[in-house]
Amino acid sequence: GYAVNTDVRNVATALxxxxxxxxxxxxxxxxxxxxxxxxxxxxxxxxxxxxxxDHGEAVAALQIPSGYAADLEAGRSPAVQLLVDGTNSNTATVAQGYAAKIVQELGARIAER
Incomplete structure (x- = not known):
């Protein structure tokens, strides 16, 4: 039998x-x-x-805007931008899902403070 591993690790990320x-x-x-x-x-x-x-140096790119912390402190949901190279659609989809989960979990931890 064959097993498919959709786990994506160490996604090269620009910041x-x-x-x-x-x-x-x-x-x-x-x-x-x-x-x-x-x-x-x-x-x-x-x-x-x-x-x-574009040059294949990164598969994902994360941009955090100025005001991120101020939005958190004011109780607003800050926006961050994640760009993902869609050339490999599986990697792109999985990376987006991981990113959403990380942001959600961090937001929950911050809200508990």
Whole structure:
């Protein structure tokens, strides 16, 4: 028999963190600690995210806007952007699901504080 493993690990991820706060670092740490995402590029320029995806240097790109922590502290749901290379649709779909779960779990932990 054959077994199909749809587990996706260590997705090469480009990162732009415009907030640069404890909270934004906590989000990045949650992504990397999961084992599903591995930061391969950190930049201040959002255009680098697209270039990293286009050149195959990254499969995912995470952009955290300035004001992320302020939104959390005000009780608002902050927006973050995750771009995923859809060339491999299975990897893209699984990575999006992992990211959504990580954000949801972190949000729940923060809400409990």
């Amino acid at each position: 732009v963190d415009h907030d640069r706060t404890v909270e934004s670092r906590e989000l990045v740490d949650a992504f990397t600690a999961s084992g599903y995402f591995r930061v391969v590029l950190r930049s201040d320029d959002p255009a680098d995210l697209g270039r990293a995806l």
